[in-house]
Amino acid sequence: MSKLVATMKKMKANNLSGMSIHNDRKTSKHSNPDIDTSRSKLNYDLVNKDKLSYQKIIMDYINENKATTRAVRKDAVVVDEWIISSDRDFFADMSNREQWRFFRTAVNWFQNRYGKSNIRYASVHLDETTPHMHLGVVPLTKDRRLSSKKVFNVTELKNVQEKLPEYLQSKGFELERGVRNTRQKHLDPAEYKAKQDEITEALVEMLEPAQYDERGWVDNWVEQDSLRAEINELGKKKFWEGMRQRYFDEELELSKVRQERQQAEQELSKIRDELKEIEEHTSRLKAENERLSVENQNMINNTRHVENTLKGVLSDENIIPKEDEPVYYFDGLKPPVFLGSVREFIEMSKEKFYKYISKGNEQYNNTDYGNDIKKFTLAAVEHLDQWKKELLGYCENLHDKVLSGVGSVKALFINPSEFNLRFEERIFSDYILRRKSFKSESLKNFDPVQEGKNVATHYIQQERGKQIR
Incomplete structure (x- = not known):
């Protein structure tokens, strides 16, 4: 059975313009080589049908619906973008109508769980290798606070991975959740910091889980600033210890490479010396061969001369060259x-x-x-x-x-x-x-x-x- 792909990426206000241009294909120049611009006309948006700019449909919506009158912080997450898809086999024999129903069903689930108005766009791309959807959720809480950490904490992220495929199965789509706890790559310091924030929130939530009603709104919020600071400090220490160990491991590996390179250079020098001796020997053999060739030709010529001379003196007519x-x-x-x-x-x-x-x-x-x-x-x-x-x-x-x-x-x-x-x-x-x-x-x-x-x-x-x- 094919597996559901459901990954989330946090976006800030300065990301909106570029994201809008990319999702709505407002330029012909793309960094992604998999985009086939001749098929871009097949793309559609299930929510933002007029394809208004994300700056307008997101920032205007937040300003109109947030509880506080204070301006949105520059580093605040204003939209959580989910990419919804599966593997090629899942879409292989699926008609265009059935593909539309699949993405429409996923949009319905997000609207029912996080509020219909909070879903600001659902851009379906059919011009790449595999059909997929970029779905934007504005993370407004029930008390109208903008907080991605509250709306999509670790518990809720796990709910998405488990409940969304169950919902899609109930609607006739043969899908199961993705592989649990996969680790695909090492994180650099910047990526680690972002991941550490998520881990911190997860630890906080595990200590005091948030309660959700049937619509997914958080009923009680408990601030744990001191606990977050303590966990962050512990995470940093562990991170730098890991980086230090990684440095030592790489230095050891580099030392081995240097040693192997030195040995290889010595072997190469030995081979060059042997090759030089072979070339000199070959040159001597070539000269000797040329000398013998000339000598042999002279012998042949002299033998012919002797033959002609002998034939001449033995013949009656004595006719020779x-x-x-x-x-x-x-x-x-x-x-x-x-x-x-x-x-x-x-x-x-x-x-x-x-x-x-x-x-x-x-x-x-x-x-x-x-x-x-x-x-x-x-x-x-x-x-x-x-x-x-x-x-x-x-x-x-x-x-x-x-x-x-x-x-x-x-x-x-x-x-x-x-x-x-x-x-x-x-x-x-x-x-x-x-x-x-x-x-x-x-x-x-x-x-x-x-x-x-x-x-x-x-x-x-x-x-x-x-x-x-």
């Missing part, structure tokens, strides 16, 4: 020196070139032409850049494979035949030695085809460790 053709250096005295492919020679440094071509020169150091050979070797090193340019032109089909020489000596050959080398031997001997009777033995056992096989096989087995399939 120009950049893979073998390059030889021949000075006419020592056997021809294999310098690698055209591509490798183009990338060769002067230091490496000198190391290759000067090997064996020491056997001529103590001869008459030792200095001439040394000078020729150095001249060949200086001619290296020119040969590289010519080889690039050869690869790009700009000219044939005949290269320039050092003076009249060719010295550098691309895939030479024995004839090429023997012709060059004669020129070299005349150029260097100037002795026509000199006979070099450098080409005695030189076979270009067999030399190509030897070079390629050695290159595969010793420097790359792979066999040509």
Whole structure:
């Protein structure tokens, strides 16, 4: 069964204008996001049908009906506003007519219990999530004194919660009273002060209960000022003790949070250090991977070059790509020196070139032409850049494979035949030695085809460790 919602809020004179604007939807700007302004036209008031301002219908009524001629205090409660509603299921299958009868029945109960004229408005809102009614009761006592504390003391508030749902049930509405003694939130000091006033009144009433007649009017009123002061003082002391304990509890919780945060920061620092080590290790691995990748590519290129060279020297036609053709250096005295492919020679440094071509020169150091050979070797090193340019032109089909020489000596050959080398031997001997009777033995056992096989096989087995399939 659905439960009745019946909550009361005390209003002072300075609250009336804002409350009137809100209840009667006199503005299009609302702080409540649940208000659907397109449905506001469905709202109605069961009492203040002309929708007069609350300032007029409440303050004028109080001034006309209160017993004393003294002005109403600024802090006096001038109207107790009740919100009457239930849950969504209660209204789900209810027709508009039945909703009207529900709120009308609730208004009748309040009018019968607190006086018809004291009910100044009953604004029904259908433009929010759940239908509800704002019902305003001016708290005038039977002897026409304005006192919310007297009219709605704790006993009477309990009566509303019990008797109103019973009355509504008798009229055919399946409702029961709300949950007893619920505590929904902690109170701040201002809220606590207001609640403390209600508790004080409750204690006073329990000590000397007020008597009500059938209309709800209080017959006897007993002032208990000293008792109220004593209870208030006790309440304040208990309140501040509670606040102090709450402070200590929160400080303890904050200390725990600080400690947990410190531990978390230490863990985070440790994780950062580990992450830094991982990043450095990853960087080293990446560099190593790049190095190995380059080395692997070079191995692949060199293997292809060796394959092409070997295929070239083993084939009858000896046709291989120009950049893979073998390059030889021949000075006419020592056997021809294999310098690698055209591509490798183009990338060769002067230091490496000198190391290759000067090997064996020491056997001529103590001869008459030792200095001439040394000078020729150095001249060949200086001619290296020119040969590289010519080889690039050869690869790009700009000219044939005949290269320039050092003076009249060719010295550098691309895939030479024995004839090429023997012709060059004669020129070299005349150029260097100037002795026509000199006979070099450098080409005695030189076979270009067999030399190509030897070079390629050695290159595969010793420097790359792979066999040509």
